[in-house]
Structures are given as C-alpha cells and as structure tokens.
Amino acid sequence: MSDRYVCGVDLGTTKVCAAIAERDEDGVQRILGFGVAPSAGFLHKGMVANISKTAEAISAAVALASNRAGVDVRVINVGVAGEHISSMRHRNYVTIADPDREISQEDIDRLKADLKTFPISPDRQILHIIPEEFFIDHQGGVQNPVGMAGSRLEAVNHLVLASIAAIQNIWKSVERAGFEVGEYILQPIASSVATLDDNEMDIGTLLIDIGGGTTDIAILHNHTVRYTEVIGVAGNQVTNDIREALGVVTEEAEALKKRYGYATERAIVKDEEILIHGVGARKNSRIPVSLLTQIISLRMRELFTMIDGKVRKAGLKDKIKAGVVLTGGGSLLRGCADLVEEVLGLPAKIGVPLESATGSLREIERPEYSTSVGLLTGLPAAKAPEEEQKKSAVFKPRKKRAKKGMLNQAWTSFKDFFDEL
Numbered sequence: 001m002s003d004r005y006v007c008g009v010d011l012g013t014t015k016v017c018a019a020i021a022e023r024d025e026d027g028v029q030r031i032l033g034f035g036v037a038p039s040a041g042f043l044h045k046g047m048v049a050n051i052s053k054t055a056e057a058i059s060a061a062v063a064l065a066s067n068r069a070g071v072d073v074r075v076i077n078v079g080v081a082g083e084h085i086s087s088m089r090h091r092n093y094v095t096i097a098d099p100d101r102e103i104s105q106e107d108i109d110r111l112k113a114d115l116k117t118f119p120i121s122p123d124r125q126i127l128h129i130i131p132e133e134f135f136i137d138h139q140g141g142v143q144n145p146v147g148m149a150g151s152r153l154e155a156v157n158h159l160v161l162a163s164i165a166a167i168q169n170i171w172k173s174v175e176r177a178g179f180e181v182g183e184y185i186l187q188p189i190a191s192s193v194a195t196l197d198d199n200e201m202d203i204g205t206l207l208i209d210i211g212g213g214t215t216d217i218a219i220l221h222n223h224t225v226r227y228t229e230v231i232g233v234a235g236n237q238v239t240n241d242i243r244e245a246l247g248v249v250t251e252e253a254e255a256l257k258k259r260y261g262y263a264t265e266r267a268i269v270k271d272e273e274i275l276i277h278g279v280g281a282r283k284n285s286r287i288p289v290s291l292l293t294q295i296i297s298l299r300m301r302e303l304f305t306m307i308d309g310k311v312r313k314a315g316l317k318d319k320i321k322a323g324v325v326l327t328g329g330g331s332l333l334r335g336c337a338d339l340v341e342e343v344l345g346l347p348a349k350i351g352v353p354l355e356s357a358t359g360s361l362r363e364i365e366r367p368e369y370s371t372s373v374g375l376l377t378g379l380p381a382a383k384a385p386e387e388e389q390k391k392s393a394v395f396k397p398r399k400k401r402a403k404k405g406m407l408n409q410a411w412t413s414f415k416d417f418f419d420e421l
C-alpha cells in the first residue's frame with residue numbers, strides 16, 4: 001500500500017464498512033472499492049465490546065474492499081464514537097508586550113505552549129484540536145494573525161476528548177486484524193466531510209448521523225467545526241421500542257420499521273392495516289400504520305428535541321443558516337426530515353456521500369456509508385498534540401502527509417499553528 005491509496009474503516013454498531021480510495025496531492029480522487037461486514041452484538045453504541053470479533057469484521061470488510069480495489073492495505077483510518085466522547089470550546093490568550101509591535105510567530109508559540117498545559121483527567125486524551133478563529137484585541141474572524149498589530153491575541157479551538165481505554169480497544173482490534181492505525185477521526189466529523197458541500201460548511205449546517213447505536217452530530221460554520229456530540233439514542237432503540245410495544249421478535253420489529261414505519265404521523269401516505277405475527281400463545285393480529293408510527297415517533301421526537309436543546313444550550317442555533325443534513329442508516333426512516341423541520345424549525349434534507357468524495361462510485365452514495373467515505377479524507381488540521389496521542393501506551397500515531405480537501409483548504413491558514421504541537 002503506497003501513499004497513493006488510503007483506507008477508511010467505519011466501526012459501526014450494525015456494520016463495519018471499509019473503503020479504499022486513490023488520492024493525489026489534491027486529496028481523495030475516487031473510491032476504488034468498499035466492503036461491509038456485520039457487527040451487531042460486538043460493537044456497542046460505537047464502542048468495541050469484543051476485540052477478536054471486531055478484528056474479524058475489520059479483516060472481512062477490508063478484504064472485500066481490497067479485492068475490489070486491487071490494492072493491499074496496511075494502514076487504516078478509523079472512526080471513533082461513543083458516549084465517552086466530550087467536546088468543548090477552549091479559549092486562551094497572550095498579551096503582546098508592545099502595542100505597536102507586530103504579532104509574531106513567537107506569540108503564537110506561547111499560545112501553543114499554553115494549550116499543552118490544558119488539564120484533562122488521566123483516563124482521557126485529546127482526539128482533535130480544531131482551530132476556530134483568532135481574536136486580536138477582542139476582534140474576531142482572524143485566520144492568520146502573524147504580521148498584524150495588536151496588544152492581545154486570543155485563540156479559540158474546538159477540543160474533542162475521548163476515553164483512552166476506548167481508543168486502546170479500537171487499536172487492539174485493528175492490530176489483531178493485522179493493520180496499523182493511521183488516524184483516529186471522530187465519526188460526525190467524517191460524516192460531515194463526506195456529505196456537506198463547501199457552501200453548507202461555510203453558511204452553517206447541522207449534521208445529524210443517525211446510526212444503529214449512536215446519533216452523531218456536528219455543526220459546521222465558517223468552514224470549521226463548531227460543535228460535536230455523540231448521543232446514545234439511535235435506530236436500534238426505535239426497533240427495540242417496537243419489539244417491546246408490539247411483543248414481536250427483533251427481526252420483525254426491524255422489518256416493520258423499515259417497510260411501514262414513519263418518523264411522524266404527518267408523513268403517512270396510506271394508513272393501511274399491517275400483519276403482526278404472534279409469538280408463543282399470542283395469535284397473529286393487525287394494527288394500522290399510524291399505531292406503529294406513534295411508537296416510532298415518540299423516540300424520534302425525543303431524539304430531535306434532545307438535539308435541539310443541546311444546540312440551543314451551545315448558543316449555536318442561529319448559526320445553522322443552511323439547515324440540517326440527515327445521514328446514517330436511521331435517516332432512511334420515512335418522514336425523518338419532516339420531523340426535524342417540525343421539532344427544530346429548520347429545513348432538513350437527507351445527505352449522502354458527495355460525488356466529489358466518492359469519484360462517482362454510485363453504490364457507496366448511501367447515507368449509511370457517509371462515515372466510511374469521510375474517513376478517507378480525514379482532518380489534517382485537527383490533529384491532537386503528539387504527547388496526547390502517546391497517552392495510551394498502545395496508541396501509535398503515524399505522521400501523514402497533509403491532504404488538500406475542501407475543509408483542509410479552508411484550514412490551511414491555521415495549520416502552522418498546530419504543526420509543531
């Protein structure tokens with residue numbers, strides 16, 4: 001596997017998906033192959049619950065992708081999710097001694113040094129440091145302060161923290177499958193990179209990736225990540241609600257949801273009667289689609305209300321000018337966008353990996369593959385400091401050549417700030 005190729009592996013709660021792409025200095029050019037292996041039962045809410053089974057699924061998915069692409073894989077980028085993820089906005093500043101003096105690299109170095117002393121609990125590590133903007137004398141919007149005049153220089157960064165143990169379990173699974181980890185990338189960041197175009201990243205978009213075990217959210221604005229969150233409520237919970245309410249087996253609950261379910265009663269096209277198979281002494285019965293939808297809607301409404309609350313609490317609701325992009329397998333539930341519009345009061349659409357990110361491989365242009373496609377591009381400008389990466393004994397970061405993706409171009413001006421961290 002030369003530097004010409006890149007492999008991304010999404011460790012999802014329902015499936016492991018591997019994608020291999022060809023790249024050049026402008027970034028990912030086209031996806032050459034992808035492969036999927038089931039993961040139900042051993043990846044729980046985005047976290048590894050069984051290392052050897054996860055390793056087997058990684059091997060199987062990569063082998064399929066590898067055969068199709070005709071490329072051998074050694075290094076893979078993996079997605080990270082789970083409720084252990086936390087994120088925050090971090091601000092720090094330095095005073096410029098002489099107000100007439102130009103802001104120099106030395107001042108930026110002092111900001112960097114200060115960031116290294118940021119206190120985090122010993123069981124956690126920094127996964128990403130994503131630069132948002134610089135402020136000079138409280139005036140924001142500065143991308144490259146070197147050479148500008150001012151007396152106070154402030155940096156605002158979006159920090160993503162993860163559990164060291166959760167990262168180690170991913171690393172162990174990848175090693176056991178015979179591969180090396182290239183980059184660890186937060187799943188909602190990967191999904192955003194795959195599905196949002198340049199304007200959506202600029203004007204302000206809320207990305208919601210509804211998976212099986214987790215719903216991953218990100219807000220992108222001014223070409224940077226303003227907010228990330230992983231919520232432990234997603235499609236599997238909806239299936240479980242149907243199972244409990246109707247007394248059916250999980251497979252039937254899942255099939256009913258996909259075939260007849262809606263996220264909101266308002267979206268129902270035909271309120272037909274549907275057959276429910278009896279279990280044990282219970283006979284077959286019939287229920288209207290509207291009743292099934294009521295069960296589903298309760299959970300989906302709870303999820304979107306929770307997201308609305310989080311976005312408001314972060315003070316970012318008014319930044320979402322381009323609306324909501326829904327992705328992940330859970331977004332295939334009919335009426336999902338209608339319910340988002342109703343609960344969040346924002347326009348919503350379903351997002352799939354963009355042609356520019358896939359090189360027109362039609363089969364992968366589906367919501368459930370957004371994360372794996374985004375893992376191919378990654379976020380060179382969002383690397384954590386090396387000492388953070390070394391925190392987990394088994395965590396071996398690999399230095400990689402920077403790529404110029406859509407987001408990366410916007411962040412190049414910030415890049416120097418982090419290169420030496």
Ligand SMILES: Nc1ncnc2c1ncn2[C@@H]1O[C@H](COP(=O)(O)OP(=O)(O)OP(=O)(O)O)[C@@H](O)[C@H]1O
Nearest residue numbers: 012013014015211212213214235236329330332333
């Ligand atoms: N047509 C459909 N209608 C409703 N739900 C669907 C449909 N197709 C798939 N789903 C749901 O999507 C979920 C799986 O989505 P996805 O493949 O994105 O999850 P994952 O990436 O494996 O999990 P996670 O991201 O949570 O780790 C399942 O809960 C499944 O029931």
Ligand SMILES: [Mg+2]
Nearest residue numbers: 012211328371
């Ligand atoms: Mg997923």
